[in-house]
Amino acid sequence: MRKQREQVAVKVKTLHPDAAIPRYAKALDAGFDLVAVEDVIIAPGETAKIKTGLAFAIPDGYELQVRPRSGISAKTKLRISNSPGTIDAGYRGEVAILMDNIRIPSGAISHECFDLSEQPIQVEQPVDRHAYLIRKGERIAQGVLCEVPLAMFEQVAELDETERGAGGFGSSGVGTQSK
Structure with a gap:
């Protein structure tokens, strides 16, 4: 038997007539889903x-x-800049997604770029061939509501020892070790 998930009331205000109230695609x-309300072209090497x-x-x-959609990350060279992005409980402004096009400029300027399916698409203005068009109404990111406890900081003279200690990035190696 499936456990009933806790539901938390979240107020949402539409700031644009085409804004889509978020919904879960599957139970x-x-x-x-978070959806774009306008067309945006992201040139290679740029953030939009x-x-x-x-x-x-x-x-x-x-x-x-705010987290990436796996399909966009798998199919394109678009990445959410500050993933996961945090929208704090005190913020009341518009939620926007910062997205990077990590492609290198091609140097070829045309009226064609890519859509989110990596298909070539015609656009009105001249763009670098490695640009992407995000269309109004496309699902561009996902939002996850997370509980956040407050940290109570306690200044101490020493910290307890651990196996890792002060080891930083890569301190645990890159391969698996069998015993």
């Missing part, structure tokens, strides 16, 4: 701010994490 999804036309009142004790 067991952790993330809900893609508006959702939505503002949220996240309840105290929670954050809204």
